Amino acid sequence: MGSEGSIERSKTATPGKAIILALGKAFPHQLVMQEFLVDGYFRSTNCDDPDLKEKLTRLCKTTTVKTRYVVMSEEIIKKYPELVVEGLPTVKQRLEICNSAVTQMAIEAAQSCIKNWARPVSDITHLVYVSSSEVRLPGGDLYLAKGLGLRPETQRVMLNFSGCSGGVAGIRVAKDIAENNPGSRVLLATSETTIIGFRPPNAKRPYDLVGVALFGDGAGAMIIGSNPDPTIESPLFELHTAMQHFLPDTEKIIDGRLTEEGISFKLGRELPQIIEDNVEGFCEKLMKVPGYPQNDYNKMFWAVHPGGPAILNRLEKKLDLLPDKLNASRRALADYGNASSNTIVYVLEYMLEENKKTRKEDQEEDEWGLILAFGPGITFEGILTRNLAA
Structure with missing residues (x-):
């Protein structure tokens, strides 16, 4: 904040200030209409609790959500039926699904963003990757870099388990990198899936239904850098x-x-x-x-x-x-x-x-x-x- 001086009203970019130069997004293929969510969720989890069903129906209306994209599907439940059984240890299976899914979505969102940016992928100097949906070593930042074909010299930062504030935290980190490394171009990618927390309904955990009614899956991406090239980049x-x-x-x-x-x-x-x-x-x-x-x-x-x-x-x-x-x-x-x-x-x-x-x-x-x-x-x-x- 320090020495910016008085704010100018010109639309010209401020020299040295970080700028979002492109955006991109991606989603899994499963689209869920909110009006059909309740029946589908209780059917897939083999639950028939009318009180919980009524509660989720009310929540689905109050969230104002109309549509969402999710990784979870009937095919996944058939392959991993233990995911809908209360009390079974399933973290290994969940991470097996999530790690792959978030990487693929992040790659697709980043590719969309890079296409909108209109510069070659080799011009990316830094990668900031944000997710609360995976746990592994090496992290998803490396798998994303590999999937995009980033140069091995690309400098990577990964932010885990920042939840809903993670996207803006990622922008803040990318801003600092861009402003302290002249000429850099930072790819920020975020990717999330709710499978990591998917659970069958339980009367002892009514708060779980809030997540069922509210959360969705997907990925996002930005290119951030300072001093944009006016012949190519669009601030x-x-x-x-x-x-x-x-x-x-x-x-x-x-x-x-x-x-x-x-x-x-x-x-x-x-x-x-x-x-x-x-x-x-x-x-x-x-x-x-x-x-x-x-x-x-x-x-x-x-x-x-x-x-x-x-x-x-x-x-x-x-x-x-x-x-x-x-x-x-x-x-x-x-x-x-x-x-x-x-x-x-x-x-x-x-x-x-x-x-x-x-x-x-x-x-x-x-x-x-x-x-x-x-x-x-x-x-x-x-x-x-x-x-x-x-």
Whole structure:
């Protein structure tokens, strides 16, 4: 943040500042319509508990999710029937599925991103890979580098188990790399699947149903670098100031543990309230740049990871945002569910799409905005950002 000086209103990229130059995404082939999820889930898990079924039906409506992509399929359950049997140790089988699936999705998302970037893969100098869905040595970063044909000199960083804040954490790390290595081009890739935590319904774990109703699978990718080549590269978002902040004594609110049956998650009901109580102070710190008009939130764009509708609603209310300010986040949630670290890529894509429809000449409003995500810790990740897209 230090020496940026007063903010300029020009759309020209700031020399030396990291910029998102391309986006890409990928999904597994299994598309789930939310209206058919309940029957499919209870059928595949051989469960016939009417109370749990009714609860999941209600949750599916309140999440606002319409469609999601998932790796889980009838073929997988036939091959690994133990996945739907309560109490069996299945972490080996889950990782066997997840490690392969997340690598393939990450490769496809990165290939899409590189195609949009329009420079050769050999120009990538660094790789940042984010996932909460795999555990292995060597890590998925190496398998992704191999699958893409990256040069052996490519410098790799892997972020594990950052959950929903992982995508923005990855952007922050890629920003630091890009700004401290002139000429570098950083590929950021994220990839997630819910199979690592897929479990049959159990009346003793009603909170599991929240995950069933909310989470989806997929992958995302970005190319990040500074001083773009105007003859080839198309700047999208300038990453001005990045910040991470954790809230002391909240580590049990989002609690995930790797067990013999995969990852077990618990989400505290107080999570939306905690975010509401702390989000404005966090945003104010991010916006403390000389010359920036603080607290004028409705003159900014908001790229918020949609952890769930309650979080978006609380943030909208707390900051008194206009209803359209979180359109991109709500669209991403409806179309893909909460896909953990990937979802911020989908939000940014929707934001660019909406900008093309509404942009006016000389419009200063929405040039600046915040990229936000909230994850285990509770950890806040945020980046003060400029929209450079035409």
